[in-house]
Amino acid sequence: MAELRKVDRKRWRLRITERLEDFPRQHEALESAMAEFGEDFDVKRFKKAYESRADMEAYNRAQAVERALGRVQNYVAELAIDGSKIAGLKPIRGTNGEASNAFATLAKAGVIDNVLRGRLDRAQKARSAIEHNYVGVPAGTVHRAAELIRDCSQAFIGPYRDWIEEFL
Numbered sequence: 001m002a003e004l005r006k007v008d009r010k011r012w013r014l015r016i017t018e019r020l021e022d023f024p025r026q027h028e029a030l031e032s033a034m035a036e037f038g039e040d041f042d043v044k045r046f047k048k049a050y051e052s053r054a055d056m057e058a059y060n061r062a063q064a065v066e067r068a069l070g071r072v073q074n075y076v077a078e079l080a081i082d083g084s085k086i087a088g089l090k091p092i093r094g095t096n097g098e099a100s101n102a103f104a105t106l107a108k109a110g111v112i113d114n115v116l117r118g119r120l121d122r123a124q125k126a127r128s129a130i131e132h133n134y135v136g137v138p139a140g141t142v143h144r145a146a147e148l149i150r151d152c153s154q155a156f157i158g159p160y161r162d163w164i165e166e167f168l
Contacts (some may be wrong), residue, residue, distance in 0.1 A: 004088060012082040013168055019075045020164075023157055026075060030068035030150055036061045041147065047139035062139075066130060069146045073127040076120065076153045079160060080106055086167045099124045111163045112156060119152040 037045040046065070049058035077099035084091060084105040092104040100121050107117040126145035130137050 004086070009086055012086040016079060016082050016086065016164060017168060019079050020157075020161060023072075023075055023153075026068070026071050027150070027153060027157075030065070030072050030146065033061070033064040033068045034146055034150065036064070041143070043140060043143050046143050050139040050142065062142075065146050066142060069142075069149045070127055070131055072153050073123055073149050076149075076156055077102070077124060079164075080120075080156075083111075083160065083164050083167070084109075087164075096121065097124070097128075106160075112159055116152060116155055119148065120156060123149045123152050 034041040037049065046062060049055070050062040052059045052062075080102035081098055084102045087109070089105050089109050092101055092108060094101050094104060103112070103117045103120045103124075106112050107114050112120070123145065126141065126148065130142055130145060
């Protein structure tokens with residue numbers, strides 16, 4: 001692997017630090033947006049709001065879930081990508097995109113297990129589908145993505161934070 005440039009290391013270090021500091025707030029924003037639809041994030045209440053054309057307050061609450069799940073998943077993907085680079089890990093090349101490659105690289109390095117890697121891949125695919133085809137994505141898909149992203153991002157952040165400390 002090529003020698004890492006000082007400017008790249010500095011950029012990655014800064015972005016990782018910023019994302020780690022802000023992650024709890026963003027995760028809490030996702031949980032708060034989901035809680036607007038009941039303690040158990042009721043799928044029927046979410047679907048009604050998500051599909052509403054008349055109740056803009058309800059629709060905006062559904063949009064808050066979409067925005068928050070995208071932000072949390074983007075953070076996880078950026079952390080995985082930048083972390084694997086700053087650590088100098090040999091990247092695993094696949095066909096599912098840079099984030100998926102970074103999740104596989106971190107799994108191979110033992111930072112996360114393969115079960116979590118698979119869940120993170122599914123979360124990344126769901127986020128991409130929602131962001132790039134939002135109008136055509138059913139409410140149930142967004143609902144499942146929000147739950148998946150909430151859960152697997154929380155499972156990711158602890159082991160990642162412990163591992164990345166030595167590179168910061």
